[in-house]
Amino acid sequence: MKIYVVAGGDTLYSIARRFSVSMDDLIYANQLQNPAVLSVGQALVIPVSDTRHTVSRGESLYSIARRYGVSVEALRRANPSLGASGRIYPGQVLTIPLGGEILGEIVVDGYASNISESTLRQSLPYLTFLSPFSYRAEGNGAVTPNFNVDVSLAEAYDTAALMVITNLKESGGFSSDAAHQLLTDQASQDNFLDNILATLRAGGYYGVSLDFEYVYPFDRGSFNQFLARLADTLHENGYILVSALAPKLSANQQGFLYAAHDYAFHGRTSDYVVLMTYEWGYTYGPAMAVSPVNMVRRVLDYAVTEIPAGKILMGTPNYGYNWTLPFVQGSKATPVTNVGAVTLAGQVGARIQFDEVSQAPFFRYYDGSGKQHEVWFEDARSIRAKLLLVYEYGLAGISWWNLNSLFRTNFLVLQSMYSVEKLK
Secondary structure, three states: OEEEEOOOOOOHHHHHHHOOOOHHHHHHHHOOOOOOOOOOOOEEEEOOOEEEEEOOOOOOHHHHHHHHOOOHHHHHHHOHHHOOOOOOOOOOEEEEEOOOOOOEEEEEEEEEOEOOHHHHHHHHHHOOEEEEOOEEEOOOOOEEEOOEOOHHHHHHHOOEEEEEEEOEOOOOOEOHHHHHHHHHOHHHHHHHHHHHHHHHHHHOOOEEEEEOOOOOHHHHHHHHHHHHHHHHHHHHOOOEEEEEEOOOOOOOOOOOOOOOOOHHHHHHHOOEEEEOOOOOOOOOOOOOOOOOHHHHHHHHHHHHHHOOHHHEEEEEEOOEEEEEOOOOOOOOOEEEOHHHHHHHHHHHOOOOEEEOOOOEEEEEEEOOOOOEEEEEOOOHHHHHHHHHHHHHHOOOEEEEEOOOOOOHHHHHHHHHHEEEOOOO
């Protein structure tokens, strides 16, 4: 696989011809809604492992390597007939290696709540865990499913399903009060454990993925005690525990979202820990990358001092936002899919830019009423940048939030870098 950034004058035909791949394959791999319109700066995945190049007069190994985005050394390895001199001549046909190096095997988790069967089937081959979002935990220990995911499909793809449990309210938002009752009341906990064991057995789940958010700071100790009891119960019955944590930068970070999340304790107690490393750019905030690599690094720098790296699943977003400028406190951004963002850029004639600090794509445009917009999303380059962090920090893998909208690029980039661990 090759990542190619569209330049001025490029067409789908010219790109397909350059890499010796069919236009249909490019359209399918990149989910192009309007193949006749490409945006300058748009990242395309080229679904080939290598291609051929016929040397023209005046070309050098360096210029050819630069054209295809590979190293001169990679060209030499792919063309052993070049010998030590590396001399080339017009008319010579060279093999251009485009396949990336497989960096290892990783665990891949994916949340889903309202996903079509087609999208689910296309996602499952690339997942270790499927995490239907979610079962709602009540303060009295009852658990209620609230998702539209055909969990039974997971087994056919050797994917293990996890029972995701949250403290979400039926009306939306997280309930600190429900969490408090469950964390501090023995009878409620007993009822909760009985209910989840029954559900695990009936649903064929591999374990529990716990996502308790906005827990009262004064419940931190109770949360830890509850987590230990839950882990012991699950392990005794042959199940695993995954816990999801807010993206903290230090142990004593204040704030309703962070204070009750004890990284060190969760790292000792859980089998895996999902770090929710996204939502820097969010619905009610100013325009910026949803998951900027520079900020994700800061979270990981702290996290690996408290949690074994081999237990960490790095949260990875599968969406973006469209903000109206200038940002006004209280204004609301509109969620966009990654495919939808690129389609929009083509419709409004925007040039897609790539921010090197956050390692994320964005563009600006004016709507019909003259208002300026800024759109941040994910593309092959930003996905690759985040996946490289898994290798750099020695993490267990990633956790996608979420899989509801198909973005085939996610899987193509992942497949070019890692093999996916399967537990079943």
